[in-house]
Amino acid sequence: MSDTTLEKSGVGPVEGASLYDADNPAPVIEAPRKRTAKTPRSTRGNFEMAAWLFMRLSGVVLVVLVITHLLIQLVLDGGVSKIGFAFVAGRWASPFWQVWDLLMLWLAMLHGANGLRTVINDYAERPNTRLWLKGLLYTATVFTILLGTLVIFTFDPNIR
Amino acid sequence: MATPTMDKVAADDAAAASHLITVTFRIRRFNPEVSAEATWEDFQLEIDPKERVLDGLHKIKWELDGSLTFRRSCAHGICGSDAMRINGKNRLACKTLIKDINPAKPITVEPIKGLTVLKDLVVDMEPFFQAYRDVMPFLVTTGNEPTRERLQSAEDRERFDDTTKCILCAACTSSCPVFWNDGQYFGPAAIVNAHRFIFDSRDEAGEQRLEILNDKDGVWRCRTTFNCTDACPRGIEVTKAIQEVKRALITRRY
Structure with a gap:
């Protein structure tokens, strides 16, 4: 009754008939990466545990390494203004600081890369996105570690 | 004989009514048979602040809108069917008193997150x-x-x-x-x-x-x-x- 009066007054219903009904329901919004009886497939190995342990242990070591590094580089003995080629060359003349910097490079890069790996695992929903992001991450990590290691071991203070 | 009794009942009613407060329930509604969109819907009801959120939902379903859909079984915090997101926090509707969650503001009720919503507050478990x-x-x-x-x-x-x-x-x-x-x-x-x-x-x-x-x-x-x-x-x-x-x-x- 009210519908007909609306039509007579020239004002139609604001929206058309619903697209959905009991026989034709709207699609529900699926949760991402739902668990089913078939997924995830179980994998053998302790990699996740090793990665978790590595994060804790490397974190503790890095606190010492990085804070000492920052103190020497930026605070003690004249601060940041003293840093130059000669300063770096002088430090790397000692095997102790070579090992120190090498350890710091490897631990920090692997720690950061593993952290980003877990972030990608947590937030990238599609398998392809994961694959590409992780590929990019691993490439960058390996490149930086290799380049840094090469420089520490082949450093020549008399370079022209 | 009858008159005093009725007076007493009326007085009791008045006393009981003074306990009630007006609360707004803001409920996340989704019905795939009507629309693909989930929307907020407000319900105003008179309720005792010492009652639970589940009692409020019952009042809505039984007196205001029978289409409201939610799970509950024992209604006493044992069966675990009525977990929902109340004022942005996951709680059991049957263990949450209205007076404890600031009834002065609208009480938001949503389905729990991370699971597929099937209808209103019901998710695929x-x-x-x-x-x-x-x-x-x-x-x-x-x-x-x-x-x-x-x-x-x-x-x-x-x-x-x-x-x-x-x-x-x-x-x-x-x-x-x-x-x-x-x-x-x-x-x-x-x-x-x-x-x-x-x-x-x-x-x-x-x-x-x-x-x-x-x-x-x-x-x-x-x-x-x-x-x-x-x-x-x-x-x-x-x-x-x-x-x-x-x-x-x-x-x-x-």
């Missing part, structure tokens, strides 16, 4: 129960069945007492940010129920369960955000249980 099944939540033993009960010392029972309280309401799992983004993660509830058997002296499949939880989507994905501990309506220290499983994985083997 299947992925949640799949993770539960995957940790083998039952006693596993070898050898002959004893003729009497399996005895256990009080200390051995105390070891896993906290995790026996779980009612599988999914409040913890659906408050976990890792689970929201990746449903392949076991989630806190499954780990709690694995913990209940891993640390049970009568059970013999602890090593097997640890191996299951050592996997890619097992305990190592936990970021210790403590959302699960905050959400648990039974007060289980969920994050602590997960950490104990991690510790067992490391110390029982090395």
Whole structure:
């Protein structure tokens, strides 16, 4: 009754008939990466545990390494203004600081890369996105570690 | 004789009515048979502030809008069917008093997150129960069945007492940010129920369960955000249980 009066007054219903009904329901919004009886497939190995342990242990070591590094580089003995080629060359003349910097490079890069790996695992929903992001991450990590290691071991203070 | 009695009843009614306050329930509605969009809908009702959110939902369903859909069974915090997101926090509607959640403002009620919403406050619990099944939540033993009960010392029972309280309401799992983004993660509830058997002296499949939880989507994905501990309506220290499983994985083997 009210519908007909609306039509007579020239004002139609604001929206058309619903697209959905009991026989034709709207699609529900699926949760991402739902668990089913078939997924995830179980994998053998302790990699996740090793990665978790590595994060804790490397974190503790890095606190010492990085804070000492920052103190020497930026605070003690004249601060940041003293840093130059000669300063770096002088430090790397000692095997102790070579090992120190090498350890710091490897631990920090692997720690950061593993952290980003877990972030990608947590937030990238599609398998392809994961694959590409992780590929990019691993490439960058390996490149930086290799380049840094090469420089520490082949450093020549008399370079022209 | 009749008149004084009626007066008394009327007086009682007036006294009872003064207890009632007006509360707005803002409920997340979704009905796939009407629309693909979920919308907020406000309901105003007169209710005693000492009543629970579930009583408010009942009032709405029974007196205002019969199409409101939600799960509840025992209505006393035991069956774990009415976990929902009330004022942005996962709680059991049957254990949340209206006076405790600031009735001056609208009370928002949403379905729990991370699971597919089927209608209004009802979600698809299947992925949640799949993770539960995957940790083998039952006693596993070898050898002959004893003729009497399996005895256990009080200390051995105390070891896993906290995790026996779980009612599988999914409040913890659906408050976990890792689970929201990746449903392949076991989630806190499954780990709690694995913990209940891993640390049970009568059970013999602890090593097997640890191996299951050592996997890619097992305990190592936990970021210790403590959302699960905050959400648990039974007060289980969920994050602590997960950490104990991690510790067992490391110390029982090395």
